[in-house]
Amino acid sequence: MTQLPAQTDKKLGLVIDLDTCVGCHACVVSCKGWNTENYGAALSDQNAYGKDPSGTFLNRVHSYEVQPDQGAAQTIHFPKSCLHCEDAPCVTVCPTGASYKRVEDGIVLVNESDCIGCGLCAWACPYGARELDQAEGVMKKCTLCVDRIYNENLPKEDRQPACVRTCPAGARHFGDLGDENSDVSILVKTRGGFDLMPEQGTKPVNKYLPPRPKDEQIDILAPLLEPVAAEPTGFLGWLDKTLEKL
Amino acid sequence: MNQPVIDLSPKVSDEVRKTTCYMCACRCGINVHMKEGKVAYIEGNKDHPVNQGVLCAKGSAGIMQHNAPSRLKAPMKRVGPRGSGEFEEITWEEAYDIAVGILEPVRRDNPEKLAFFTGRDQSQSFTSLWAQGFGTPNYAAHGGFCSVNMAAAGIYTMGGAFWEFGQPDWDRTKMVMIFGVAEDHDSNPIKMGLGKVKARGAKVYGVNPIRSGYNAVADEWVGITPGTDGLFILSLVHELFKAGKLDLHYLAQWTNAPVLVNGDEKSEDFGLLMRDKDNKLLVIDRATSKPAAFDKKGVKPDLAGSQRVKGVTHRSVFQHMAEKYLDPQYAPEAVAAKTGISAERIKRIAAELADVAFNQAIEVKQSWTDFRGETHDKFVGRPVSFHAMRGISAHANGFQTCRALHMLQIILGTVETPGGMRFKPPYPKPPEAHPKPHCKVTPGQALDGPHLGFTHGPDDLALKEDGSPARIDKAFTWENPMSSHGMMHMVISNAHAGVPYKIDTLFMYMANMSWNSSMNTRGVIDMLTDKDENGDYVIPNIIYSDAYSSEMVSYADLILPDTTYLERHDCISLLDRPICEADAVADAIRWPVVEPDRDVKGFQSALCDLGARLGLPGFVNEDGSQKYQDYANYITNHIRRPGVGPLAGFRGNGDEHGRGESNPAQLDRYIENGGFWMEHVPEDAAFFKPWNMNYQDWAVKKSFFDKPMPYLFNLYVEPMRKFQLAAEGHGTRQPPDHLRERIKATMDPLPIWYANEDENKADEFPVTALTQRPMAMYHSWGSQNAWLRQIHGHNPLYVPTKIWEENNFSEGDWAKVTSPHGEITVPVAHQAALNENTIWTWNAIGKRKGAWALEEDAPETTKGFLLNHLIHELLPPKGDGLRWSNSDPITGQAAWFDLKVRVARADAPADMQTQPNIPAQTSPVGTGPKNLTWKLNK
Amino acid sequence: MHPAPSIIFFTVFSGLGFGMLAFMGLGKPDVSGFTAFIFFFIAYALAVGGLISSTFHLGNPQRALKAFSQWKTSWLSREGCLAVATLLVMGLYAIGIIFFNTRIGLLGLLGAILAFCTVIGTSMIYGQIKTVPRWHHWTTPLIYIGYAMTGGALMTGQLRIATAGLVTIGALQVVAWIIGDKRFAEEGSTIETATGLGTIGKVRMFEAPHSSKNYLMKEMVHVIGRKHARNLRIIGVLLVSLIPWALLMFFPFNHFMALLAVLAHVAGALTTRWLFFAEAEHTVGLYYGQR
């Protein structure tokens, strides 16, 4: 199954708004919670209460500082999970066929019962979106919550990825990026959504919305602050006049 | 292609139980998915007023908290020395016997020798009832060291502050300015609100020395110098006054700006507000130019009003304000250097505030009637809103700074208007509607009233006949006359010093007072373990309730183990800190979605038992039998005022809300309803609530108060002036001489700013050291959570570029941080988006070895650290022979963020561990398992 | 990349083994009977041992058979198939030589080609990894082939080829390092492209998403000191190339000298292979501010 489908019916994915993400890690933990109980093996934790605790997560939030040429440095919180690439190198390297890209919706999944845990797909992914579960020895990755988005046991409005449902700031959007009229596609268009490492040629489906320009120095409002009186003592005169008009 | 066939519709769970989160005080609604009777997955409740389905990292990690290996298993009695952590498990009967054995004689002879203090729990209306029944004046929760400045400044100024009191009108605001917030209690709602504002492309300002979290998404970051916000705000006020960009109509109608101030310097009432015979505030009516009661129908209060009587001019509050704030000391040019914000920028921000408030005003068409009887056809909105928290309140000038911020909101006319700041029912409430503090002790009997409240002058202070403090924490004394939440951070040091008196028993609940919630952690540890010349502990008995093996557990003699939040009943009550939203009144419960598998008991239920055994009024029936079998029983049956109980929903036969008889099936109805009750505010009551009779009448119906109580916003806080008058020598209750000048200087009835630099020795220690809440951690207790501790397992000290370069720091380096009080050695990291004279770290990540069921080499103990070692509950000696409290002189709020330090590069400690490195405590629960593979139904 | 011993052993020893097999398939050395058995035994031990070692780092080695299924797309799968095919073909070939004293030349040739291809397969497991620019380059297959063939020649006593090979791989290795050092920059991925934030300004990591190391960091973010690497490079190239070459060139040939040369070469190969992994930078490091 390591051949990529020539094309997929839909391109389901996430759009992540870097202008809005406050870096709260809510998406990280709700993803951990859902995927521990659902698709495939539990996401295990090693040294859970000891030195060097480390476990499997499918979504992580980094924080960066960006120094523009002028003005203050900016802090940007940066969530990252699998981007469900169209040309997913993680799939084609897989020797067992465990990794595959779904024809229906383009979701990249690992069929854990076929996975030998060779780790090659994690090497092939430029983004660090795959983690080998240390307890189960199988490759774990974001499933785009494939077991939620179509799940008939969930109310309709809950058929979205756990991370999207939980994001308090509304910084995560889910939809069909193959449909140019979908909400997510429109968002990408209007806000100038971009790809991560386009030079890697992976054609990620997930898109990122850039932070809006910050610390802009607009100074057209100065006239608003014209003093009402030259001297502080003139203030009462102005006040009286103005109150008269009220 | 042949793809594997996968189950796209797996069964999610066997059952969903809806209750309330407790991973922090935000109180979001949660759906707990159960499999095989066990907790499988937790998500947000979409119907819930607080979180509307979203859930933060801590909330989602609740399952790891509920199953944490650090959970206490049974009551315990100390067998080793205090601090060792050596305990023996006992039965509840034995535990009660021990507690009664200690407490009964105390209550009989000297009830004040019990100090009962609780942490951030929200059952204060219950725990205070217990303490009142016991008869001790020494009760408070953690508010005094948390953010009383914000709460008290809000209540005194306008009848409510932020979080549980109010919020920006996120749906309509066009500009939000956030001061000093990292995360706050209103954690999810703030994020949801910011998300809405961002989605609209409206502007967010973040005023904070540190650019992270909310300040990272802010469109503009104002990296202010810590402790100078008051100055910055008053400079904005200066600019707005100068340009006349003020909502004069709003000020005249709804605030005490037009009220006359007694200008007779010789009078006992100098500086107090003028009143008529009926004790109504006096304004000058612009229509008649005569004095008139502020609320007379048709009165047009004159902001420029003044009255000349017998050669003395009494001027309006507004005239005093104009005079004060037009003073050049508040000019942007004059404050730029101190605040670290350029004069141009201050002016630009002032202009932007004015532009949005006045040029971009909005309207909501709706008829409503004000308290003067005038009818309006719309609500006019000034869509500028603010939010603020501990960044401005946890300073010794915090009360006045918070007041200044509220004043700024009011002069822009944004409070309670569309797009501005909106109160959440049952707020707003005038300060007079809150109780006053009570402290009259009668051995063997209940206290004369509630402990905490709002003082309105020297008469309300909690002083004994001889003028000495009635309370162990010295709250409501001349040192901090308006300490509405008590002063938990002073309890242990005062008890240890025996000043104002010695106590017998320290009874604490849910506060890690030997660690992250104490100032001077090492010193507090010594106080808790100190012995007198007879070899007895200086603080004789310590009883403590915790649910987990925290640092504090090891310092107690008797442990009452609590359940986890999924195993007990709780109520989040309108009598306490409700979960309301601006558009809805709501309260909620917790209920045991799983039964405890250990010999533990909800602390409130334990108090019901203990209260009955001690025969406390309110906890026994007339025949002396136990009144409430457990907390659930109390929640259902307790009656506070006629028709009013802990829960407002589903009263009477189940369809009465707000008021009604108690309903035996009430909790079931809450459970059926998703764990909460909510009712929307009627549309004509949605805004201008303090003055809107539609709201006032609805509020009475819903039980918030018993009769309408419209009031004016207090730009001028008269009670402060009363304390000043006393300091000036008026009245019978007089402050000690050494406090007179301070009271005169700080208790200005109009907001002022004063520096905290000198008393913190800023000349020798030029850098401010701060902490911030990590969004994915809750104080100390997040570290026992296997998921969260992978995100924040240790904390570096973040250092700005200037200090980084001065010290030639590079990654992996260590620094020695010295304050007037102590020294720590910790790892450093670089942050560019940081005020250049500020360093900071995440709060409460550092742990004592042996606590929380962590292994002793856990990074929390080896690389994590507390800043608390550098902070003292007293200020450095000034040479006057006195040690002044490190608190706001008005409210007693702990001044955590006034901490001044020096930073210097240091060699890595030999053991590569942060210093000080406090020796391990024995874990009464062992350590957690090595690996976790969590899955039910496998 | 994390220099996992199992992978280093795998690539070095299976390379040696298949290198030997390639020579033997071509009838070098032309031995038979027990001597042939010894040669084949060594070659198989190296090749199979290497392959087995590679399974040590698998999470689920019991499913290893599945790895033969995706030869159409996956180099790892191809390598596996080629290795098995080589071992089978050469097995038949060896049986002929050892037991029947018959050398089926065509079979040997086929086996040699397969062995050669197996080595290419191994190299392409790494060479295909675009995320590691140092590997994603023609030097990778050349190095692997060079090492395998030189080692094979050495082991099978093909002195002329071995001496030439030793010099060649020494030079090749140096060239690969020189080129390799520039590869990451050449491919153009930076923390700015990784985050897409370069349009705003210079990007640096402020806070990692987790405070202790996770799988990604342990597996793919391996930082090695510059000085340490330089020393190892010198030692590596001395051992893998110059010392064995000198031993063969300047000392009278005997078995002891040959053994020394082989040992030096293998030690060198292990060293340079360790560096092959340890110095390889993966793009994921960018997200952690590494580079």
Ligand SMILES: Nc1nc2c(c(=O)[nH]1)N[C@H]1C(S)=C(S)[C@@H](COP(=O)(O)OP(=O)(O)OC[C@H]3O[C@@H](n4cnc5c(=O)[nH]c(N)nc54)[C@H](O)[C@@H]3O)O[C@H]1N2
């Ligand atoms: N996730 C999480 N949520 C929590 C908690 C938690 O532990 N974890 N704790 C809860 C509790 S008890 C509380 S009290 C609240 C507190 O919530 P916050 O008020 O957000 O408190 P802090 O995290 O202390 O953040 C204080 C902020 O003020 C800034 N600051 C410090 N000094 C100044 C100053 O002089 N001026 C300005 N403008 N800013 C300043 C700091 O940089 C920091 O960003 O959070 C509650 N919510």
Ligand SMILES: Nc1nc2c(c(=O)[nH]1)N[C@H]1C(S)=C(S)[C@@H](COP(=O)(O)OP(=O)(O)OC[C@H]3O[C@@H](n4cnc5c(=O)[nH]c(N)nc54)[C@H](O)[C@@H]3O)O[C@H]1N2
């Ligand atoms: N340096 C510095 N120090 C600070 C602050 C700061 O900003 N900087 N902030 C201060 C502020 S605002 C606050 S509010 C304090 C908070 O400090 P604390 O109130 O000490 O908060 P926690 O660390 O959460 O500890 C509360 C205790 O409650 C226990 N607990 C948790 N759940 C339960 C339960 O269900 N039942 C019972 N019985 N116990 C439970 C925990 O195990 C823990 O021992 O810290 C203060 N300390």
Ligand code: SF4
């Ligand atoms: S992000 Fe990585 S794991 Fe996901 S499809 Fe792309 S290459 Fe594969």
Ligand code: SF4
């Ligand atoms: S780890 Fe599993 S999914 Fe990844 S390449 Fe190997 S077999 Fe395929």
Ligand code: SF4
């Ligand atoms: S879509 Fe699902 S699996 Fe992917 S990051 Fe979000 S929660 Fe995790």
Ligand code: SF4
């Ligand atoms: S939940 Fe939303 S705001 Fe929080 S880190 Fe994830 S994307 Fe950012």
Ligand code: SF4
């Ligand atoms: S903010 Fe988070 S931890 Fe606090 S109550 Fe809500 S979900 Fe729970």
Ligand SMILES: [Mo]
């Ligand atoms: Mo707090």
